Amino acid sequence: MSDAASSKTAYRTEIDGLRAIAVVPVILFHAGVPWVSGGYVGVDVFFVISGYLITRILLDAHQHGTYSIVDFYRRRCVRILPALTVVTIASFAAAWLWMPPQDFRKFANSIVAVATFSSNFLFWQESGYFDVQAELKPLLHTWSLAVEEQYYILFPIILGLIWKLAPRLVLPCLIVMAVAGLYLSGKMVRHYPEAAYFLLPSRAFEILAGSIVAALPGHGISARLDAIGNRVAELLSAVGLGAIAVSVFLFTSTTRFPGYNALVPVLGTVLVLLFVRRGSLGYRFLACRPLQLIGLASYSIYLWHQPVLAFARLRSLHALSLADELGLAAISVALGVLTWKFIEIPAKRLHRLDAGRVLSLAVARLILVAALGFAAVRTGGFPGRFPAEVVALLDTPELQDGAACTYFTINGSSVPPGCAFGDPEGRKTIALYGDSHADALRGTLDQEFKRLNIRGLRVNITQCEPIPYITVEGLPDDRFATCLRAFGETLDFLKREADGIIVAIRWNYRLYPVPGKIDRLTFDNGEGGVELDKERIYEARDESGEPSILAPAKERAVKRMFEKLEATGLPLSIVHPIPETGIDIKRYNFLRYLEDGRLPQEVTTSYERYRSRNAFSGAVLDGITGPAVAHVHPDRALCDTFVKDRCVVQFGGKRYYSDDDHLSNDGASLIAADILHPFLRDF
Template identity: 40%
Template sequence: MEYRREIDGLRALAVIPVMFFHAGFQAFSGGFVGVDVFFVISGYLITSIILAEKHAGTFSIVNFYERRARRILPALFFMMLVCLPFAWLWLLPEDMKSFSQSLVAVSGFASNILFFWTTNYFSTAAEFKPLLHTWSLAVEEQYYLLFPLFLILGWRWGKRWLITALAVIAVFSLVAAQWGSFKYPVFAFFLLPTRAWEILIGALAAFYLFANNKNDRTVLGIPIGELASVIGFLLIVYAVCMFDKKTPSPSLYILVPTVGVVLIILFTTSQTLIGKFLGSKLLVGVGLISYSAYLWHQPLFAFARHRNIYEPSKSLLITLLVASILFAYLSWKYIEMPFRGRQRIKRNQVFWSAALCSIFFISFGLLGSLNKGYPNSFNRVSNEVLTFSDIDMPRIDNGWCFYSVDSINSLPVGDQGLKCVLGDKNSPVKGLLFGDSYAAQYEPFWNIIGEKSAVSIKSITTNWCYPALTDQFIGLTSSRAYAQCLWDRRYLAEYLSNYDFVIFGGNWAEVNEQNKISDVYDMIAHAVNKTQLVIIMASPSQFDSDVGLLYKKSVFYKEKFDIKKIAQHRNIGAIEMNKQLEELSKKNPNILYIDQNSLFHVDGLPSDLSRANIPYSFDGKHISIYGSKQAAYSFLKTGRYSEYVEKISQLKPVAGK
C-alpha cells in the first residue's frame, strides 16, 4: 500500500480538535468530531491494507490480529500503568471505584459498554474520568474483531456482493444512529451498531480507490480533486467550529465531517492544495504521534481536574496540551515503534505480554471495584468525612422517597412510587409533595417541617416529572422515568382533591427552556381549585460544577473550600423563574411561595454554605440531604415559616380521605 502523507496530516486534523475540546476551549466546541474523523481514517487504512495483502496473497487473520495488538496495546497499557499511582494518590473512593471498573473494561475492550451504562460523554462528570476516551478504541477493536472474518466469508460470494453487503450494513447503521441519537442518545454515542457506519464508509472508500484511480476531471476549469478536497476540508472545519454538545451524535449531522474525510481520502493528492497543507512536516509529525497524543491528553486533563478543587486555569490546560504532545512523542518513539518491529519483539512475546498486562489490570480493577475504591488508602482524613452519607440525593434506596427509576434499575414502574410518606404520618392534615428531582431534594426539609407543624406529607417524585397534568416531559420519553411519570400524574389528577395542600417543586428553568412552563401555570391554577393551599418551592442556587465533589476534595486535600470560585452561569434561568413564580404567588392568597432567602441563610444573611462551611448543594444543581435538613432548620427561624404555620392552621382537613 502506497504511503500517503496527507492521511497522517488528516490524523493531526482529527486529534488536535479533540484535545482542545476536552480542554474546554469554546473555539473547538465541535472538537469531539475528531473521533468520527479517526473512525473513517481507520476504516480506510485497515481495509486498504487487507485488500493489498489479499491481492498479493499474503493476508493472514493471525497476522492481522498481531498487527492490531502491536499497534494498540503497548502504548495503551503503558498509559494505564502510569495512571495507577496518580489514581491511588488523588482519587476519592467513589472515583477510584469507577476508575477500577474502567481498568477492567479497557482490558477487555469493553469500555464503551461500561461508559454506556455509567456515563454521559458530555456531562461534567465525564471530564473526571481518566480512561473515558478509550471508548473509541473499544468500538474499533470490536469492529475489527468481526470485520476480517466478514471479509473472508464475503469473498466467497464475490467482491460485488461483499461491497453491496457492506454498504447495506452502513446504511442500516446510519439509520439506527439517527434514530438512536434522539431516542437513546447514550446508546447511540458509545456502541458499535450505531458507530459502524463511520468506519464502513472509510472501508468503502478503500474498495473504491483499490479499483479506481483518482478522478482528474475538471469542473469550471478547476480539477475535481482540488475542488473536492477543499470542500472536504471545509466540512471538517465547519463541524469542529460550529457543532457543540447539543449536536446529536452520531446522527445525520455527523455526515458533515465524515463526508469531508471521505472527500479528502478520495480526491486529495500530494499535488492538491489541501494535500500540500496536510502533507506539511508539522501536521505529518503530529499525525504520526496522534494515537499516543489521543491516549495521553485525557488522563492529564482528568487528573488535573481531580487534583485542583476548582476548574484548572487555561494556562494550566495549555501546559497540559503541550505535555500531551511531549509524552506522545516519547511514547511513539520508545514504545510504539519498537513494538511494531517484528525483528526485536516476536509474535509470541506480544501475545504473552498482552495477556499478562490484561490479567494484571483486570485483577487490580476487580479488587478496586469490590473494595469500593480502596477507602482504607485514604488515611489523611477520617473515613467518616469522606463517606459523608448526607452529601447525596434523598432516594428511596437510602431511606427517603425519590423514586429514581432512571438510576435505580431494580425499581419497578408503577404504584410502588406512590407510597412514601413524610412528616407526622398520623396527622389528619395531609399534604402532597409532587414533582421531579427538584421536588425530591426537599424531602428531608419537609420531613422536619411536617413533624414540627404536625402535618403528613406524601411524596411522589420521579426524574424529570415536573408538576403537570399533560403528557409532556423534560427527559427522554423512551426512558422508564417517563412511564413512571405518567403513573404519578394519573394519581395527581385523580386524587389531588383528597389532600388539604399540595407542594410543587421542579426544575423550573429547564421546563421554561423547553417551552413547557405553561403546563406548570395550568397545574397551579388547577391545584388552587382542588386544594386549600398550594406551596411552590424555589429552585436553589445553580452551579456549573459538582459542588459536593469539590467540597469532598477540599476536605481530602485539607484546602479551604471557597464556593465563590465556582461558576454559576446556569443560575441565570433559575433566578428568572423564581422571580416569576414569586410574582404569581402574590396574586392569590392560597399560594405560598417559599423563597431562597428563607431556606438558605446564616443568621438571616443569604448563604450557599451552612454555618459549618458545608455547601447546601449536592451536585451543583440539587441540594443534598444535609443541605435540605439545614434549610429546614434555617426556615424555622423565618417569617415565612410563621406565615406557613398560619396558613396550615386555617386548613380544614378533607373528610373521608
C-alpha cells in the same frame, strides 16, 4: 492514478496529516477553546480513517490468500495495548494521589471498562445528574476505542464471509450496511441521544464509510477516479477539508449528533481520502512536517489529553483559565510524542514474536489493568489512604448515591415507574415531583414521613423534562406529544393516589436561556467557583408546539404546568431555587485537605449573586398563587443566616450540599418543615 486507487499496501503520508487534523480539534474542544465548539468531530474523522486503513489491510490479505483472524488481532494488540496500558496505569496512579475514595471507586469502574473495551457502555449508563461531570472523567475518551474494538470483533468475520461467498459483493454489502447504519443513527439520535453518541450501532456507518473507500479499487471504480482531472480532484479535496473545518467551527455541543449531521465530517474525510493527490496543495499541507509529527503520535496524544486535562481540573480549587487549559493541551502533545517514540515504536518489535506470545502478553496486560480496577472497586476506592474523619466527611452517603426506594408502576399505564418511600401505611400520601433537586430532598423527607406517618411517592417522567412545556432544543414533535401525554397520565394518577404535591426543580437550569435574565446554564459564583456541565438550550413550547426562548414564553410554560397541577385540587408546596454554589464541596474539601492536611470549617458564597441569578425564576414562581399553594424559599434558611450576606455550603463541620447545587440530607433538613407545613394543618 489517484492515491485512493493505488496499491492497497502503499503508505499514504497525507493520512498522518489527516490524523493531526482529527486530534487537534478534539484536544482544543476538551480544553474549552470556545471557537472550536465542534472539535469533538475529530473522533468521527478518526473513525473514517480507521475503517479505511483496516479494511485495506483485510482486503489485501484476502486477495493474497494470507488472511488470518489470529494475525489480525495480533496486529491490533501491538497497535493498541502498549500505549493504552501505560496511560491507564499512569491515570490509576494519579487517581490514587488525587481522588477521594468515592470518586476513585467510580473511576475504577472505567479502568475495568477500558480493560474489557466496554467504556462506551459505562459512560452511556453514567450520563446522569449524579455522576462526576464529563470534564472530570479521566478516561471518558476511551469510549471511542471501545467502539472501534467492538467493531473490529465483528467486521473481519463479516467481511471474511462476504469474501468467501462472493468477493464482488463486498462493496455493495458495505454500502447497504453503511446506509442502514446511517438510518439507525438518525433514529437513535432523535429518540435516544446519549445512546446514539456512545454506542456502536449509531457510529458504525462512519467506520463503514472508510471501509467503502478502501473497497473501491477492487470494484472497477479506480479508472473513473483516475479520469478526474487534477484541478477537479484538488477542488474536491479542498471541499472535504472545508467540510471538516465547518463541522469543527460551527457545530456545538447542542448539535444533534451523530445522525445525519455526522455526514458533514464523515463525507469530508471521504473526499480527502479519495482526492488528495501527491504534489497537490492539499497533499503538501497534510504532508508538512508539524502535521506529520502530530499525526504519527496522534494515538498517544489522544490517549493522554483527557487524563491530563481531567486530573488538572480535579486538582485545582478553582476553574482553570483558557491559558491553563492550552498549556495542558501542549503537555498532552509532548507526552503523546514521547509515548509514541519510546512506547509505540519499540512495541513494533513485538511483530517478530509469534501470535500466541503476543496475544498472551495482551491478555496479561488487560488482566493487570482489570485487577487494578477491581481492587479499587472492591475496597471502595482504598479509603485507608486517608484518615477516617476525612473519609467520613468526603464520602457521607447521600440520597443520590442510592437510597432505599420501593419502585412501582402506575396501573400498567405508559407512565414510567416511580418510587415509594416514607411510611408505606401512612395516613396521607404526598407526591414528590421534579428533577434531581427533588431527589436530593428524598432522604430527609423519607425520615420525616416515617416520623409523621406519611407515605411518599416520587413521581417523574423518564426521558421527559419536568416542566413539560419546556423541552431541550430540537426535541421531535412526536416525543413532545408523548411527554405531554405522560404528564397527563401522571396528573390522573396523582388525583387518585395523592393528598398533596411537592414540586422541586432546578429552575434556572430548566429555564435557560432567557436573554438578559438567565444567560448561563451553569453557575459562576464570581469567586473562582464555576460549575461544569454540557451546554444545552431549553425552549418553551406553546399550544401549537412553536418553540421560543423568550421570557414571556418561558413564564407561560411554567404557569401552564402549575395550572395543570392546581387542577388536581391538591395542595402544592413549591420549592423555590436552591442556592447554587459553583463549588463541588466534596472535591473542595479533599483539595483543601491535600493542601494543608485540614478540612475547612466554613465555606460560603455570595447571597447577592444568588439574588441576581434567580431574579427571573423567583418572580415567575411568586406569580403562582392560590388558596392551596405554599412557597418554600431555601435561601431564607441557607443565606444570611449562618454568615451575614453569604449562602452557607459548609459550616461547623457539616456539609449542607452533596456537590455544587444539590442539598445534602443536612441541607434538606433545614427546609423540611417549611416544605411539609401545608400538608400538616389537619394532622
